[in-house]
Amino acid sequence: MLSNNAELVYLDYAATTPVDPQVAEAMSAYLTVDGTFANPSSIHAAGRQSAAAVERAREQLAGLLNVSPHELIWTSGATESVNLGIIGAARFRSNRGKHLITMPTEHKAVTDTFQALEREGFEVTYLMPDRNGLLALDEFEAAIRDDTQLVSVMHVNNETGVIQDIRRIGECCRQRDILLHVDAAQSVGKLPTDLSVLPVDLLSLTAHKLYGPKGIGALYMADRPGCHVLPLFHGGGQERGLRPGTLPVHQIVGLGAAASLAKSRQVEDLVHLQGLEARLWSGIGNIPGILRNGSETESFPGILNVSIEGIEGESLMLALEPLCVGSGSACNSRNRESSTVLQALGRDDALAQSAIRFSFGRDTTNAEIDLAIGCYADAIVHLRAISPQQARTA
Amino acid sequence: MTTAVLTNPYSVLVKRYFANPVHAGQLPDEYNNAVVSEVAESETGARVILYAVVDGDTVRMLRYQVFGCPHLIAAAEAFCDEAEGQPVSTLLELDVPGLMDKLTIPVEKTGRVLILEDAAKALHITVTGTKYSED
Numbered sequence: 207m208l209s210n211n212a213e214l215v216y217l218d219y220a221a222t223t224p225v226d227p228q229v230a231e232a233m234s235a236y237l238t239v240d241g242t243f244a245n246p247s248s249i250h251a252a253g254r255q256s257a258a259a260v261e262r263a264r265e266q267l268a269g270l271l272n273v274s275p276h277e278l279i280w281t282s283g284a285t286e287s288v289n290l291g292i293i294g295a296a297r298f299r300s301n302r303g304k305h306l307i308t309m310p311t312e313h314k315a316v317t318d319t320f321q322a323l324e325r326e327g328f329e330v331t332y333l334m335p336d337r338n339g340l341l342a343l344d345e346f347e348a349a350i351r352d353d354t355q356l357v358s359v360m361h362v363n364n365e366t367g368v369i370q371d372i373r374r375i376g377e378c379c380r381q382r383d384i385l386l387h388v389d390a391a392q393s394v395g396k397l398p399t400d401l402s403v404l405p406v407d408l409l410s411l412t413a414h415k416l417y418g419p420k421g422i423g424a425l426y427m428a429d430r431p432g433c434h435v436l437p438l439f440h441g442g443g444q445e446r447g448l449r450p451g452t453l454p455v456h457q458i459v460g461l462g463a464a465a466s467l468a469k470s471r472q473v474e475d476l477v478h479l480q481g482l483e484a485r486l487w488s489g490i491g492n493i494p495g496i497l498r499n500g501s502e503t504e505s506f507p508g509i510l511n512v513s514i515e516g517i518e519g520e521s522l523m524l525a526l527e528p529l530c531v532g533s534g535s536a537c538n539s540r541n542r543e544s545s546t547v548l549q550a551l552g553r554d555d556a557l558a559q560s561a562i563r564f565s566f567g568r569d570t571t572n573a574e575i576d577l578a579i580g581c582y583a584d585a586i587v588h589l590r591a592i593s594p595q596q597a598r599t600a
Numbered sequence: 601m602t603t604a605v606l607t608n609p610y611s612v613l614v615k616r617y618f619a620n621p622v623h624a625g626q627l628p629d630e631y632n633n634a635v636v637s638e639v640a641e642s643e644t645g646a647r648v649i650l651y652a653v654v655d656g657d658t659v660r661m662l663r664y665q666v667f668g669c670p671h672l673i674a675a676a677e678a679f680c681d682e683a684e685g686q687p688v689s690t691l692l693e694l695d696v697p698g699l700m701d702k703l704t705i706p707v708e709k710t711g712r713v714l715i716l717e718d719a720a721k722a723l724h725i726t727v728t729g730t731k732y733s734e735d
Binding site for chain 2: 516518520521524525555556559591592593594595
């Protein structure tokens with residue numbers, strides 16, 4: 207529940223999570239004159255204290271991912287990590303080949319980055335998922351060419367929660383000396399992500415999806431031959447020159463604390479999310495015309511995405527106003543683009559527009575799920591009384 | 601996914617009509633002499649059906665069904681509320697700018713209200729057999 211909006215139920219954890227109080231407390235020690243606020247690049251004692259805090263946080267994040275701290279580069283968030291990882295690696299390896307592979311169901315941070323590379327002369331293959339949102343490995347292997355240098359596949363889809371088989375995709379890449387980048391913004395800290403055993407070369411993450419602050423993220427770059435990125439920014443030399451710019455110590459400390467907390471709570475949090483998802487689906491799954499978007503089995507339990515037949519998306523969002531949820535509809539008639547992710551899953555425009563993404567988190571309660579069930583069911587009854595279009599499966 | 605709306609796009613009146621659509625739905629079966637019009641727009645998928653019971657020159661009952669956004673639902677509710685009990689000619693007099701102003705409907709939604717206007721005109725044709733000019 208949002209404490210300052212008691213009438214609202216926040217079920218949009220896939221968009222962002224609140225900062226955990228322990229994280230906020232840790233950050234607060236690195237802001238004011240009473241704390242450790244110095245520039246970590248400064249060589250004086252205060253600067254060295256800040257630098258030590260930055261490195262402690264790097265170790266905390268490395269501990270969550272089971273990697274070496276020197277394989278982590280601080281960024282401003284997942285979008286920057288994605289840009290640095292994909293563009294930086296593609297440019298670094300461009301003398302070997304210019305073919306890249308991804309999926310249209312990736313986050314726009316990824317697809318727009320690939321489109322930017324196409325304008326630079328790279329060739330990109332966009333592989334459609336199956337009806338459950340999963341990458342078909344045989345199609346993936348068939349798309350690989352001699353000049354393929356980089357593949358990017360997200361771990362957990364931000365709209366549907368579908369989990370891709372990163373291990374097998376990575377094995378295919380390793381066998382052919384192709385780099386694999388993974389957008390793990392939705393999964394790090396929530397699903398086990400042991401990069402000492404997963405064949406991943408580049409991985410993007412952000413703090414604000416795992417109860418850390420907005421404005422800080424990281425790129426994991428495996429310390430192995432052929433895996434490197436060219437910087438996008440220049441000046442300053444921080445982060446080995448790969449991402450220069452004054453390091454935001456309080457933000458980095460926040461990400462480190464969030465990572466540490468996530469590691470200690472991962473199993474407990476996952477069990478909690480599984481219970482919430484099962485409760486919600488058992489409450490709304492029998493509504494006539496409801497359709498679950500994405501895989502029922504290969505899915506992250508913190509996200510449940512549903513469409514509904516015969517209901518217009520924008521009206522559904524207004525009827526659901528007490529709920530803070532993600533929507534497939536736009537409130538502006540000039541911007542009626544349906545979700546490309548849901549279209550790729552075979553949903554028509556009306557069904558994609560009616561999609562609602564419920565996403566839960568550590569603080570979500572059963573009582574909030576029950577409120578959501580009641581609110582959603584009432585909204586459907588209300589709108590079906592107005593609509594001439596009834597559920598085909600009613 | 602759309603996860604944020606910077607400002608509330610709906611006026612108090614739109615929300616009120618949306619929440620209390622007393623003219624929504626079909627007419628009861630006993631009104632087997634009802635006239636019906638239907639207009640749909642392929643681009644947005646919006647659809648309006650108007651049902652009327654006409655007694656002489658008076659629209660006795662007016663009902664609607666809408667597949668569309670809250671602005672279109674509110675516009676249909678407001679129109680039915682005002683036109684019920686009025687002369688049949690009221691069906692030709694839907695004041696689109698006035699209705700949009702009353703409900704504070706954003707200009708980009710004009711097309712939705714025009715669907716309602718078309719449905720009202722089509723209902724008038726069905727009732728009177730009179731064609732109207734497109735001016």
